[in-house]
Amino acid sequence: MSHAAPPTHYTSMGLDSRKMGFWAFIGSECLLFGSLISTYLVYQGRSVSGPTPAQILNIPVTSISTFDLLMSSLWMVLALAAVQRGDMKWAKVWLLGVAIGGTIFLGFQFYEFSSFVREGLTMQANLFGATFFILTGTHGAHVTVGVLWMLTLWVRALQGKLGPQHAMTVEIAGLYWHFVDVIWIVIFTLVYLLHK
Amino acid sequence: MSEATGLKSWLTTTDHKRIGKLYFWTAFVMFLIGGLEAELIRIQLAKPENTFVTADTYNQLFTMHGTTMVFMALMPLAAAFFNYIVPLQIGARDVAFPRLNAFSYWVFLLGTVFMNASWLLPHHPAPDGGWFGYATLTEKQFNPGPNIDFWLLGLQILGIASLAAGFNFIVTILNLRAPGMKMMRLPVFSWMTLVTSFLMITAFPVITVALVFLMFDRVFGTHFYLPSAGGDPVLWQHLFWLFGHPEVYILILPAMGVVSEVLPTFSRKPLFGYTVVVYSGVLIGFMGWGVWSHHMFSVGLGPIADSVFALTTMLIAIPTGVKIFNWLATLWGGQIRLTTAMCFALGFIGLFTIGGLSGVTHASPPADLQQTDTYYVVAHFHYVLFGGTMMGLFAGMYYWWPKMTGRLLSEPLGLVHFWLTFIGMNLTFFPMHFTGLLGMPRRVYTYSHDLGVDDMNMVSTIGAVILGIGMIVFVYNIWRTRKHGAVAGPNPWGGATLEWSIPSPPPVHNFDVIPNVTSRLPLWDSSPAPKAPPGHIHVPGGSWWPMVAAAGLPLMALAPLTHTLWIVFVGGAVLIYGIYRWAYEPFEV
Numbered sequence: 001m002s003h004a005a006p007p008t009h010y011t012s013m014g015l016d017s018r019k020m021g022f023w024a025f026i027g028s029e030c031l032l033f034g035s036l037i038s039t040y041l042v043y044q045g046r047s048v049s050g051p052t053p054a055q056i057l058n059i060p061v062t063s064i065s066t067f068d069l070l071m072s073s074l075w076m077v078l079a080l081a082a083v084q085r086g087d088m089k090w091a092k093v094w095l096l097g098v099a100i101g102g103t104i105f106l107g108f109q110f111y112e113f114s115s116f117v118r119e120g121l122t123m124q125a126n127l128f129g130a131t132f133f134i135l136t137g138t139h140g141a142h143v144t145v146g147v148l149w150m151l152t153l154w155v156r157a158l159q160g161k162l163g164p165q166h167a168m169t170v171e172i173a174g175l176y177w178h179f180v181d182v183i184w185i186v187i188f189t190l191v192y193l194l195h196k
Numbered sequence: 197m198s199e200a201t202g203l204k205s206w207l208t209t210t211d212h213k214r215i216g217k218l219y220f221w222t223a224f225v226m227f228l229i230g231g232l233e234a235e236l237i238r239i240q241l242a243k244p245e246n247t248f249v250t251a252d253t254y255n256q257l258f259t260m261h262g263t264t265m266v267f268m269a270l271m272p273l274a275a276a277f278f279n280y281i282v283p284l285q286i287g288a289r290d291v292a293f294p295r296l297n298a299f300s301y302w303v304f305l306l307g308t309v310f311m312n313a314s315w316l317l318p319h320h321p322a323p324d325g326g327w328f329g330y331a332t333l334t335e336k337q338f339n340p341g342p343n344i345d346f347w348l349l350g351l352q353i354l355g356i357a358s359l360a361a362g363f364n365f366i367v368t369i370l371n372l373r374a375p376g377m378k379m380m381r382l383p384v385f386s387w388m389t390l391v392t393s394f395l396m397i398t399a400f401p402v403i404t405v406a407l408v409f410l411m412f413d414r415v416f417g418t419h420f421y422l423p424s425a426g427g428d429p430v431l432w433q434h435l436f437w438l439f440g441h442p443e444v445y446i447l448i449l450p451a452m453g454v455v456s457e458v459l460p461t462f463s464r465k466p467l468f469g470y471t472v473v474v475y476s477g478v479l480i481g482f483m484g485w486g487v488w489s490h491h492m493f494s495v496g497l498g499p500i501a502d503s504v505f506a507l508t509t510m511l512i513a514i515p516t517g518v519k520i521f522n523w524l525a526t527l528w529g530g531q532i533r534l535t536t537a538m539c540f541a542l543g544f545i546g547l548f549t550i551g552g553l554s555g556v557t558h559a560s561p562p563a564d565l566q567q568t569d570t571y572y573v574v575a576h577f578h579y580v581l582f583g584g585t586m587m588g589l590f591a592g593m594y595y596w597w598p599k600m601t602g603r604l605l606s607e608p609l610g611l612v613h614f615w616l617t618f619i620g621m622n623l624t625f626f627p628m629h630f631t632g633l634l635g636m637p638r639r640v641y642t643y644s645h646d647l648g649v650d651d652m653n654m655v656s657t658i659g660a661v662i663l664g665i666g667m668i669v670f671v672y673n674i675w676r677t678r679k680h681g682a683v684a685g686p687n688p689w690g691g692a693t694l695e696w697s698i699p700s701p702p703p704v705h706n707f708d709v710i711p712n713v714t715s716r717l718p719l720w721d722s723s724p725a726p727k728a729p730p731g732h733i734h735v736p737g738g739s740w741w742p743m744v745a746a747a748g749l750p751l752m753a754l755a756p757l758t759h760t761l762w763i764v765f766v767g768g769a770v771l772i773y774g775i776y777r778w779a780y781e782p783f784e785v
Contacts (some may be wrong), residue, residue, distance in 0.1 A: 010375075012372065013370055017292045017293070020367045020370065021292065024362070024367065025363055027397065028359060028362075028363070028397040028401050029401070031399075031402055032401035032402075032404060032405060034401075035402050035405035035406070036405055039409070039420075039431065042428075043428075043431075046426045048426045123412065123417075124416070124418055126419075126425065127419060127420075127427060130412065134409070134418075152776075
């Protein structure tokens with residue numbers, strides 16, 4: 001084992017402290033996205049000018065990026081499983097896969113945002129634009145952080161500094177990734193599929 | 197195991213006791229500054245049609261007085277005790293994430309400096325939109341200067357400090373308890389810290405979002421709160437008070453925790469109904485989320501919303517009342533010692549009850565419509581926040597000062613401080629009930645002689661001066677105690693909880709041997725743990741990186757303040773660099 005092996009600390013709840021702290025963080029993030037989503041819903045249909053969601057949202061294209069993001073969660077599971085059994089070759093493959101999956105999603109979002117702006121939907125155009133961009137933009141920023149995190153783990157794995165003794169580190173990164181994914185499922189359902 | 201000294205050891209410290217002291221002194225200075233702002237307000241209001249300050253400066257004074265006291269004085273004073281006392285009470289050597297703890301402090305300090313720097317710029321563009329910053333008053337067209345930008349960006353930075361501290365203390369209290377320290381053996385102060393931490397991590401994201409919307413309105417020209425484009429200023433009120441009411445409990449629960457420690461110690465009796473006090477605190481934490489619209493009765497939300505929030509507001513008085521009766525029952529038949537800490541705790545009970553009762557009068561919408569935006573409301577929340585929170589925190593200061601410094605604050609001077617504060621507080625705020633009901637509006641820089649409230653305002657101002665004298669006595673007491681205070685020893689008050697089982701001030705590793713807890717009052721129920729020579733005890737080292745990462749945040753905030761995009765990348769780079777060095781430096785918790 002490398003020098004960085006974390007000592008197993010006694011904890012009152014028998015749960016790793018970092019993991020518990022991260023669950024608390026996820027709880028906090030729920031309130032952040034909850035506030036953004038609530039604002040989106042409250043302001044739904046209250047724009048005084050267009051474009052409206054019905055005119056502009058492209059559900060088929062976003063379904064593809066949604067599928068990509070969901071698949072990246074599967075790769076995250078495989079990456080963690082590989083790290084836990086010490087199979088660093090596949091761990092590298094799957095970690096890079098998650099990062100690429102996230103990057104593809106961000107590419108779709110960039111395409112979507114720029115085409116919306118071309119069609120006249122900006123943050124200043126109407127309330128739909130403001131709430132849409134701030135909600136999906138916040139989510140996109142979370143995906144960006146996740147991609148950087150995955151790339152960091154991947155580089156550590158390439159350097160031989162990531163091993164099964166760091167499974168908890170990867171598990172926490174996975175918690176983050178799955179959380180960001182779950183939030184997207186909510187956003188995709190409420191903003192795209194159930195649009196008014 | 198000697199303790200490092202010097203500037204570097206403080207800048208890089210990850211020791212919860214040092215971070216607690218840093219929190220304390222920073223917050224104490226901010227409390228004095230916020231108090232000074234209050235004194236200026238009272239001088240202006242001493243007589244009608246006064247011209248001591250201009251209307252614009254007055255707006256800045258009351259805005260910064262409120263913002264400073266809530267976010268930069270009371271919360272961090274409580275955080276100072278979370279830091280210093282909670283690990284000692286639960287039998288831990290530090291918090292769960294020592295570097296995150298340092299990060300919280302540096303972010304808090306830099307956020308405080310950021311917002312208050314506005315006073316020092318030409319024409320002092322300090323925030324002037326009230327501590328609750330109602331839209332559309334805070335929008336660009338009504339407030340074009342940088343005042344509101346300082347406010348919203350500063351609050352955003354301070355919120356990050358609170359979030360990080362919240363995660364840290366949740367994990368610390370749940371996970372770092374000594375063997376045998378079951379949740380139902382946890383000292384009530386640690387319990388209330390836990391509830392407060394949960395409120396912080398859930399409430400702050402909501403104001404984060406509200407402030408992001410406001411920033412986008414001001415900087416990027418969106419219309420979140422602008423009715424001209426279909427936006428709704430009431431959205432700000434909902435988001436702000438959805439945060440703001442839990443925030444009220446973030447401010448009061450730690451003080452309730454302090455009082456629940458001080459009263460049993462100086463009554464020489466266990467807290468009456470410990471479990472009920474704990475569950476009431478938890479219940480207050482939950483119910484605190486269901487009452488926010490009572491701040492908004494005058495908006496006209498309709499009879500159903502008004503009725504629901506009136507009922508929930510009256511209901512939340514029940515667990516609060518339960519606590520008050522439990523404290524009174526703790527006193528009953530006890531061997532009461534009227535130390536300064538005890539006097540402040542008793543003052544807390546009386547004054548907080550008055551504030552609580554006037555609070556229940558706001559719960560009724562028809563009554564509230566008469567009280568909204570008058571000095572009656574100012575009287576109410578100062579009885580709760582000064583009479584409640586500050587009296588509780590003063591009790592904590594006298595109670596734990598010997599633990600933190602090794603010396604006892606002077607009791608005679610302490611009693612002078614208490615009586616000046618108690619009398620000054622009532623003289624200042626009690627007349628405001630009447631000035632308010634007679635129609636004196638709050639947040640207006642002067643008033644007319646015809647209103648007939650001249651004398652009562654003068655009484656309030658005299659009370660404020662007495663409060664100020666009380667603070668001078670307190671500062672002198674602190675100064676004198678440095679050299680001349682009586683040496684405290686481990687347990688000067690005969691306290692029952694674990695912090696009193698170790699030397700004052702505690703060694704850097706806190707406990708030579710981690711105690712094995714077998715009861716709720718370990719020092720009363722059993723002899724202290726046998727002295728064992730410590731073997732090797734690992735103490736986390738210092739780190740620069742929390743401070744470096746923290747420095748990235750105010751740098752990033754300069755970008756929207758100055759409308760200069762590239763600064764955000766510089767600040768972001770500093771933040772990310774700090775986080776990476778932090779994550780990969782050798783550091784063993």
